[in-house]
Amino acid sequence: MNSNDAGSKPAKKYLISRGVDGFFTNTYSVYKFIARFFKEAFTPPYESSEIMRQCFEVGYKSLPLISLTGFITGIVFTKQSRPSLATFGASSWLPSLISIAVIRALAPLVTALITAGKVGSNMGAELGSMKVTEQIDAMEVSASNPFKFLVVSRVLSITLMQPILMMYSAFVGMMGSFINIYANEKTSFRAFFENAFTTISFLDIFSSVFKSLLYGFTIGITGCYQGYHAQNGTQGVGKAANSAVVVSMFLIFIEEMIVVQFVNAIR
Amino acid sequence: MPVINYDNSVIHIKDLRKSFGSLVVLNGIDLDVFEGENVVVLGRSGTGKSVLIKIISGLLKPDDGIVNILGSDINELSAKQWNWLRLRIGFSFQSSALYDSMTIRENLEFPLIRNKRNLSRTEINISVEEVLEDVGLLQAINQMPAELSGGQRKRIGIARTLILKPEIMLYDEPTAGLDPITSMEINNLINRVQEKFNTSAIVITHDLTCARSTGNRLAMLLDGKFLIQGSFEEVFAHPDARVESFYNYNFTADEAKYKTHNL
Ligand SMILES: Nc1ncnc2c1ncn2[C@@H]1O[C@H](COP(=O)(O)OP(=O)(O)O)[C@@H](O)[C@H]1O
Ligand SMILES: [Mg+2]
Numbered sequence: 001m002n003s004n005d006a007g008s009k010p011a012k013k014y015l016i017s018r019g020v021d022g023f024f025t026n027t028y029s030v031y032k033f034i035a036r037f038f039k040e041a042f043t044p045p046y047e048s049s050e051i052m053r054q055c056f057e058v059g060y061k062s063l064p065l066i067s068l069t070g071f072i073t074g075i076v077f078t079k080q081s082r083p084s085l086a087t088f089g090a091s092s093w094l095p096s097l098i099s100i101a102v103i104r105a106l107a108p109l110v111t112a113l114i115t116a117g118k119v120g121s122n123m124g125a126e127l128g129s130m131k132v133t134e135q136i137d138a139m140e141v142s143a144s145n146p147f148k149f150l151v152v153s154r155v156l157s158i159t160l161m162q163p164i165l166m167m168y169s170a171f172v173g174m175m176g177s178f179i180n181i182y183a184n185e186k187t188s189f190r191a192f193f194e195n196a197f198t199t200i201s202f203l204d205i206f207s208s209v210f211k212s213l214l215y216g217f218t219i220g221i222t223g224c225y226q227g228y229h230a231q232n233g234t235q236g237v238g239k240a241a242n243s244a245v246v247v248s249m250f251l252i253f254i255e256e257m258i259v260v261q262f263v264n265a266i267r
Numbered sequence: 268m269p270v271i272n273y274d275n276s277v278i279h280i281k282d283l284r285k286s287f288g289s290l291v292v293l294n295g296i297d298l299d300v301f302e303g304e305n306v307v308v309l310g311r312s313g314t315g316k317s318v319l320i321k322i323i324s325g326l327l328k329p330d331d332g333i334v335n336i337l338g339s340d341i342n343e344l345s346a347k348q349w350n351w352l353r354l355r356i357g358f359s360f361q362s363s364a365l366y367d368s369m370t371i372r373e374n375l376e377f378p379l380i381r382n383k384r385n386l387s388r389t390e391i392n393i394s395v396e397e398v399l400e401d402v403g404l405l406q407a408i409n410q411m412p413a414e415l416s417g418g419q420r421k422r423i424g425i426a427r428t429l430i431l432k433p434e435i436m437l438y439d440e441p442t443a444g445l446d447p448i449t450s451m452e453i454n455n456l457i458n459r460v461q462e463k464f465n466t467s468a469i470v471i472t473h474d475l476t477c478a479r480s481t482g483n484r485l486a487m488l489l490d491g492k493f494l495i496q497g498s499f500e501e502v503f504a505h506p507d508a509r510v511e512s513f514y515n516y517n518f519t520a521d522e523a524k525y526k527t528h529n530l
Contacts, residue, residue: 045384130366138364138424141324142378142431143350149381 033225037155040148047153054157062118062165066111070169073106074098074176082184091185092195098177099196100204107170108208109256112215115162116248120223123154124244127227128237136228151228155220162216163209170208207263214259215252222248269461271483272302276335277435277467278323283332285318292318294491296332300435305461305468307482309475309502309513314488316471317361320437323469324358325349337434354382357428357466361439363420365412365427372408375399375427382431398426401463402456418449422456429460436460436468442477454480475514487513 078098085091127150130136139146178192187195223244230240278300285293292315300306310316321327323336325344334341337355344352366374375395379386386394399405402422412420421441428436438457442450454477460466461481470481478485479499486496487510495505503514 133367134360134362134364135366137321137326138358138360138366138427139377140326141353141356141358142382142428143353144378144381145350 029229030221030225033151033228034221036147037152037221040145041152041156047149050149050153051157054153055161058115058119058158058161059165061122062111062115063168065114065118066165066169067172069110069114070107070172071176073110074102074173074178075180077101077106077173078177078180094181094185095177095187095192095195096199099174099200102173102177103170103200103208104204107173108166108211108215109252111166111169111212112162112219112252113249115158115165115216116219116245116252119158120219120244120248121241123158123220123223124226124230125237125241127151127154127224128230128240129234131228131230131240132233132236147228151224154224155217158220159213159216162219163212166208166212203263203267207259211256211259214255218251218255219244219248222251269303269305269483270465271304275302276300277302277337278469279333279335280323281333283319283322283334284330285315285322285327286330291491293322293329296492298486298493298496300467300469302467303461303465304483305457305470305481307470307472307478307485308488309473309478309485310471310488311473311513315491316488317439319488320358320439320469320471324356324437325353354431355434357425357431357433357436359421359425359428359436359438359441361443363412363417363424365420365423367412369412370408371399371404371410371412371415371423374412374423375430378427379430394430398429401429401459402426416449418445418452421445421453425456425460429464432464434466436466438468438470438472440471440473442472442474447476450474450477451480453477457481473513 078094081097081101082091082094085094085097127136130150136146136150139149174193174196178187178189181187181192182189226240226244226247230236232239276299278298280296280298283293283296283298284291296319298306308316308319318327322329322334323341325341329342336352339348339352341349341352365371366377369377372395375398376391379391379394395408396405399408402425404419404422404426407415407419407423412423415423425438425441436457441453441457445453457468457470458481461468468481470477472478482499484496485499485502486493487502487505488494489507489509494507494510495502503510
């Protein structure tokens with residue numbers, strides 16, 4: 001490109017170079033954020049009481065919604081699948097189908113989307129407002145290590161809580177499904193769960209737990225990163241909360257796709 | 268009266284420069300703050316007063332120049348040394364920056380617990396009550412920041428820095444947004460802190476009453492550097508028209524400024 005070109009389209013060139021610039025500076029700063037998390041998470045003193053408090057917050061905030069969505073997912077998925085299985089005369093395989101869908105895919109994903117919406121946005125908003133009102137700076141200048149207190153404790157607690165919430169959601173979903181199947185096919189509790197678990201392997205459970213750890217970590221890092229780097233007053237707080245949800249949901253779907261590829265390759 | 272030791276410069280700044288992109292904010296700052304001295308930095312909004320003290324407390328990095336605080340060159344400090352230095356510097360934010368999810372007691376405990384992990388519960392309680400008494404707000408100990416007035420929040424913000432027994436205090440517009448009487452209370456508190464804790468301080472303000480009652484020396488920030496440093500009279504005797512208008516808009520009974528007239 002000669003100088004004449006650059007002169008005729010300065011605005012566009014500027015926009016593109018800024019976009020590319022922004023991408024690399026952002027990627028680098030996210031990388032630094034994650035690196036700092038690992039460095040501080042494993043050096044004492046540990047924030048055990050703050051971590052406990054945050055774990056409680058995560059559970060408390062998302063439990064009602066997860067119960068409801070898990071239960072409804074179980075019922076609806078059962079109702080929707082019944083006719084298709086019936087056409088093949090395979091209604092008795094309904095519990096197995098549901099357990100595969102719920103344990104392999106639905107529970108990790110639905111739970112992650114709920115916590116991204118409830119907990120991730122809350123992290124973005126909470127840290128964002130602390131940032132723009134200089135509370136994080138105030139911790140920094142009193143040598144109180146805000147990163148450790150605010151970020152490490154939140155990321156750790158949601159990473160630990162996510163698999164627990166996922167298992168709970170899977171259980172509630174299976175219960176929803178059982179209630180529907182019991183009402184229609186009169187399958188006993190025991191028969192239902194025996195059938196449900198014949199097709200579930202250790203790999204399924206392991207990969208769902210692994211996915212949940214990954215999603216929890218993603219939601220925590222994204223929410224905290226957005227909040228910690230919020231700018232421009234109250235407007236920035238809203239933006240931080242919003243990007244916390246949008247970015248983490250986007251990343252969760254990409255991660256889901258990658259993990260499924262991997263697990264299917266192993267299976 | 269405070270005892271000022273003019274042989275010991277606790278903050279020594281030489282040719283400090285700081286820009287944000289193409290915006291040049293500080294353009295060759297020279298400043299010495301001596302042990303026990305309160306230096307007032309005057310300047311209009313957006314001239315870089317906050318940037319200056321954020322550099323001194325390590326919230327922003329200088330582009331160029333020497334900044335030596337309590338004998339350490341800040342460009343050579345490791346993260347650990349920075350933390351150690353920060354314990355000796357108190358920062359009172361313009362917005363007070365109280366932790367609004369915590370009670371006043373928890374606000375005050377926070378820096379103490381996180382920096383001195385071996386203190387007993389009783390020792391912490393004693394320290395908290397002591398600084399609250401120093402700022403005259405012991406009764407607010409169990410309240411939330413949102414329940415306090417602007418002046419009270421300012422005092423709690425100062426108390427939260429005093430609990431670490433700092434040697435240097437940085438006050439960012441301590442009287443901004445406060446009524447004249449509350450402002451005077453804050454000015455008195457700043458002076459009391461100087462005497463009782465023997466702190467050296469930078470007080471940023473554009474309130475000339477605050478400047479006159481708290482500053483042992485004044486410095487006028489214009490175009491990224493100090494135009495003049497000296498006593499209140501010396502600074503406002505400067506011939507620059509902008510210094511004069513700074514004074515006029517604070518004090519003079521300029522007829523044009525009044526909406527109500529004696530008929
Ligand atoms: N972190 C920052 N990034 C970009 N610009 C900044 C930053 N901090 C301050 N500025 C700019 O520097 C100038 C001086 O700001 P400041 O020191 O806050 O002014 P004041 O003298 O009112 O305290 C302003 O124009 C402000 O927009
Ligand atoms: Mg300012």
